[in-house]
Each structure stands twice: as C-alpha cells, then as structure tokens.
Amino acid sequence: MEYRCVQCGFRIKTLFVQYSPGNIRLMKCVNCKAVADEYIECELMGLLWKSLVGFLVLDAYRSLLVKRPEEEWGTSMSISSFFWIYRKMLMDVFLGNYMFLCSFLFAIRSLLKTSAQFSRFRDLLLAILISSYFKILLTAMMVWEFPPAVIYIIDLFVLSSNTVALKVMTKSTMNRCIGACFIAHAIKFCITQAFA
Numbered sequence: 001m002e003y004r005c006v007q008c009g010f011r012i013k014t015l016f017v018q019y020s021p022g023n024i025r026l027m028k029c030v031n032c033k034a035v036a037d038e039y040i041e042c043e044l045m046g047l048l049w050k051s052l053v054g055f056l057v058l059d060a061y062r063s064l065l066v067k068r069p070e071e072e073w074g075t076s077m078s079i080s081s082f083f084w085i086y087r088k089m090l091m092d093v094f095l096g097n098y099m100f101l102c103s104f105l106f107a108i109r110s111l112l113k114t115s116a117q118f119s120r121f122r123d124l125l126l127a128i129l130i131s132s133y134f135k136i137l138l139t140a141m142m143v144w145e146f147p148p149a150v151i152y153i154i155d156l157f158v159l160s161s162n163t164v165a166l167k168v169m170t171k172s173t174m175n176r177c178i179g180a181c182f183i184a185h186a187i188k189f190c191i192t193q194a195f196a
Ligand SMILES: [Zn+2]
Pocket: 005, 006, 007, 008, 009, 010, 029, 030, 031, 032, 033, 034, 036
C-alpha cells in the first residue's frame, strides 16, 4: 500500500510509528514538514464513538431481557409499566455504564499504574468496548427461548474477554487485569441492582 501526505501529496513510507500498543507517533512529511496525516487520530475517535453506540444499544437490549421475566410483555402491558421499564432501562444503561467507566479508569490507574494520558485511556476504552461485543450473543435470545441465567453466562464471557484485551494492551499481570475488570463489572452490577 502506498501513502501520501494529505497536505502536499508527497509520497511517504509510513503514516505513523507504533512504540507500544496504543502508543503511536504520527510521521511528518519530508517535503512540507507537516504531519503527513493527522486524521488517523480522528479515525480512532470515530471508531470509538461508533463502538460506544453499539455497546450501549446491546446493553439496553440486555437490560430489557433481564426485565422480561418480571414483566409480561404483550398487549396486556399497561402504559405505566411500559414507561417504568423504559425509565429503568435508561437508568441501567447510562448510570450503570457511567459508573462502569469511572470505576474502570480508577481501577486501571491504581492497579495497573497506567499513565494518565488521554490517548492511553482512549485506546484502553476502545479495547474494552470492542471486547464487549460478546454481548451480540444476546440477540440469539430474540429467536430462541433461553433460561435467564444465560444472560449472566454471557456477562462472564464479556468479563473474561475484557480481561484478555486489557492484558494484551497493558502487558500487566493476569491477576491485576482480572481485578480491574472485575471491580468495574461488580460496581456496575451493584448500581443497576440498587436502582431496580
Ligand atoms: Zn507534505
């Protein structure tokens, strides 16, 4: 593949160098001395936003699945119980994930001693979001009937895949990665239960 500078069109060998996972430096064009392609950073932010939206949608769906055995779905459901479920789902998704994020950042700072750079946090967050896509298995529950326990088994899959992603990104010990992910998931679980 051939790259060119976005400013002057001069041919360039590589757009960035990677020092460690998530730690990149953008290359400068030898012709015009400007950063050859500053949009690489924007692409990462775009990817982050897209995966965040996908993550929240799947999480909202999970929240509805958890509520389903408690409330009978169908035409008999009253308007008030519909709004109750809707309100509960928003609380789960936004408050739950806000607390998840805060405790995750806190846990990786204190357990993994991650540097406080924004780009580092952004890359770790992206890894967590993408590794959470095991939640897509929940869509199978639209088609087939499963016992509600399956939701929690999928949660465990998500937890373990988050841990592996964190381990790969930070090269920290397995125990610390499990600890950081477990704290964040446990706090989210407690918050969503407390406001049930
Ligand atoms: Zn140039």
